[in-house]
Amino acid sequence: MKNPLDSLNQTIIAGLxxxxxxxxxxxxxxxxxxxxxxxxxxxxxxxxxxLWIGLLYYFNFVQTPSMPKIPDEHKPAISKVIAPTALxxxxxxxxxxxxxxxxxxxxxxxxxxxxxxxxxARIIGIGMWLALxxxxxxxxxxxxxxxxxxxxxxxxxxxxAKAGRIAGLTSRTxxxxxxxxxxxxxxxxxxxx
Numbered sequence: 001m002k003n004p005l006d007s008l009n010q011t012i013i014a015g016l017x018x019x020x021x022x023x024x025x026x027x028x029x030x031x032x033x034x035x036x037x038x039x040x041x042x043x044x045x046x047x048x049x050x051l052w053i054g055l056l057y058y059f060n061f062v063q064t065p066s067m068p069k070i071p072d073e074h075k076p077a078i079s080k081v082i083a084p085t086a087l088x089x090x091x092x093x094x095x096x097x098x099x100x101x102x103x104x105x106x107x108x109x110x111x112x113x114x115x116x117x118x119x120x121a122r123i124i125g126i127g128m129w130l131a132l133x134x135x136x137x138x139x140x141x142x143x144x145x146x147x148x149x150x151x152x153x154x155x156x157x158x159x160x161a162k163a164g165r166i167a168g169l170t171s172r173t174x175x176x177x178x179x180x181x182x183x184x185x186x187x188x189x190x191x192x193x
Contacts (some may be wrong), residue, residue, distance in 0.1 A: 013190065032172060038107045045100035052093035053178055055086055060175045079150050087146055094138040098131060123191065127184030134174045141170045 004010040050147070063078065063086075100180040105111035105121070112118075114125035147153040148163035155163065186187065 007030065016095045018138075027094065034107065036106045038104065041100050041107060045097060045104050048093050048100055050095040051089060053182075055090040056171065056174055056178060058086065059171055064169065064171075082154070083146070084150055087150075091138055091143055094135045098135045101128060121188070123184050127181050127188070129189035130177045130181035130184065134177050137174050138171045142167050142174075145170070 004014055027036060061085070067075065067078065092179070102111065105114050105124070110121035113121035114128050117125040117129070144153075145163035145167035148155045148160055149167060
């Protein structure tokens with residue numbers, strides 16, 4: 001019998017089954033309640049946010065600094081296999097983090113105050129705008145330039161080098177913005193606005 005942990009898909013399915021079991025055991029009478037939907041979208045928002053920022057940190061803390069140490073004959077394994085897959089999850093995690101965050105703001109009744117950076121959602125609003133800038137960077141600067149770096153879009157060597165620099169600096173910008181964004185996300189519930 002094959003171990004289900006050998007497959008990422010089976011592992012995720014098993015984790016979701018455990019979530020459903022917990023939801024049934026712990027919250028079976030709350031599914032129609034607004035508080036349950038607020039909780040569910042907060043949980044999804046945190047999940048996608050961990051995936052997004054985890055991959056951002058992987059690129060900045062692990063992959064990019066390691067590339068100069070990798071022999072040239074092994075670099076295609078990164079650029080042809082690992083990076084495209086990581087960038088796929090990176091982009092979509094960013095999109096779903098933003099989507100679930102906006103839904104959460106709407107469910108909590110403070111989406112307008114957050115997006116206009118007004119009390120009582122001023123702090124979370126700053127965090128949301130930082131996240132929106134970061135998501136824009138992912139989809140409209142990092143990804144188009146990474147397609148050139150990875151050879152998905154064919155360009156000459158000079159354009160490829162320029163694209164790599166732009167993608168790298170934008171990724172570092174997102175790493176920089178992730179720290180105050182996370183501060184605002186947590187401060188909203190723990191500090192006065």
